[in-house]
Amino acid sequence: MAKPVLEDVADSDLHEKIKRVMECETFEDLLATTAPLEEYLANAGCLRQLRSLEDKYLLAEDILMFQVIHRVRGPFERFRDGLGSLGVLDKIQTHPESFRPLLCWSPTTLTADLIDSLFTIRLSPVGSNRRQAEEMVVPFWRDYLADAEDQEGTQKLETILAFATGASAVSPIGFSPQPSIEFLHQEHDGGNPSKLPIANTCINCLKLPLHTSYDDFQENMDFALGNTHGFGIV
Template sequence: MKEDRYFIAGRAIAVSLIRGGRPAAFLSPTVFFCLVEGPEMAKPLLKDVADSDLCEKIKRVTECKSFEDLRATTEPLEEYLANAGCLRPLRRLEDKNLLVDDILMFQVIHSVRGPFERLRDGLRTLGVLDKIQTHPNSFYPLLCWSPATLTADLVDSFFTIRLSPVDSNRRHAEEVVVPFWRDYLADSEDQEGTQKLGTILSFATGANTVPPIGFSPQPSIEFLHQEYDAGTTSKLPIANTCINCLKLPLYTSYRNFQEHMDFALGNTHGFGLA
C-alpha cells in the first residue's frame, strides 16, 4: 500500500488487456463480483479465506451441532472477533450462520478494502473498469482463473503455414514436414497435455496462453531451407516472436524432427515465463 502497488497492478492489467497482452486470470470470483457489483453486495465464501488456520476455525463454527459447541468453538476466536468488530451476541445455534457471514465479510472484504479500492482505481485506466462492469460475462474468463484448455488442434489452427509454390523442390520438402508438425502437437498433448502445448506456443509467440484479443500478427510457420544462414541448414527450429513466426527445420524422419524440437524447447528459457 505504501508503494501503491495495487494501483500499479490494476493499471498494468488494464493496459495489458487493451494492448492484447496475456490475460490476468488469477482473480477469485468473489473479487471479480466486487469489481462488477461493488464490495457492499459481495457474499464471500469460506474458500475465499487464504489464512488456513482461520479457515479451519471458521469451518468448526459452521459444523457446530449444539449451542454449547458453538460457545466453546467461538471462545478461541474472541480476540479476533473483537478486533474485527464481529461481537454478535450468540443466543441460539442458528446465530452461527450470521456470525460466519460477519467473519467472512470482514476477512475477505473489509480488511482488504484499501488495497481493493486502489486495484479498482488502476483498472479505471483507459476506461477498462467501465467495460468490465458493462460486459462482465466477457471479462470473467480473462480475469478469473480457470483450467487452460489448449489442444493440439487449437494450437495448429493458430498458425498459417506458408508453403513454397506447388511442384517445386522446396514444396515437396515442406510437405513432408507439415505432418511431422501436426504429429508433434498431437504427441505433446498426449504426453504432457496443456503445459507442453503452452511451451510450444510460447516458443513461437512469446505467450503461453491466447491473448484476450487474439494474436497480432497471426502466427505463421515457415521452413528452413539450405540458403538460410549463408549456405547452412539449421537443424533446430527458430522463432521470431516479434512477428509470431516459427521456422521449422526440414527432416525426412519424424524421430529426428521430434528430437530437435524437444531439444530446442527444453533449452530455450525466456520472457520470464515458467
C-alpha cells in the same frame, strides 16, 4: 452486493501493500506500514485516523471498496448507459449465460488442435521443390503437437507456444500478428542445413527445419525446446 476481497485487486503492487496492512501485528507496525500510503489514501478518500490495531480491517475495507468499486463506478455506469440506449443491456440481463463468453474472459486450455489452428502455414507455390519438402514436414508438425499433448499434456504445449510467440497462453485479445509457420530452406552456420527450429517472437513466426523422418524432426524439436531459456533461437 458482495464486498470486494483482496483477490479482486488486479494491481500487484497495491495488492501487496493492502496485504501488509492486514498482516500488521502491532499498532506501531500498522502506523509504519500506512505512512507511505498517505497520499494514495487521501486521494482515494480513505485517509482515517488510526487509533488501534483493529482499525487495520476498516482501512483495508475502505481501500478495497475504493479500488474495486468506487474507482470504476463512473466508467462502468457510462458503459451500462451505452448498452441500455441500444437495448443490449436488457438482452444481457435476460440471457446472461449467452453473453458471458463475449464479456467475460476465461483461461483457454491448450490442446494440439488449438495450437495448430493458431498458426497460419505459409507454403511455397504448388509444384515447386520447396513445396514438396514443406508438405512432408507439415504432418510432422501436427504429429509433434499431438504427441506433446498425449505425453505431457498442456505443459509441453505451453512451452511450444512460448518458444514461438513468447507467451505460454492465449491472451484475451489473441495474437497480433497472427502466429505463422515458415520453413528453413536457407543454409545456416557455415553452409550446413539448419536442423533446429528458429522463432521470431516479434512477429510470432516459427520456422521449422526440413527433415525427411518424423524421428529426426521430433528429436531436434525436443532439443530446441529443452535448450532454450524462454523463447528465441537455439
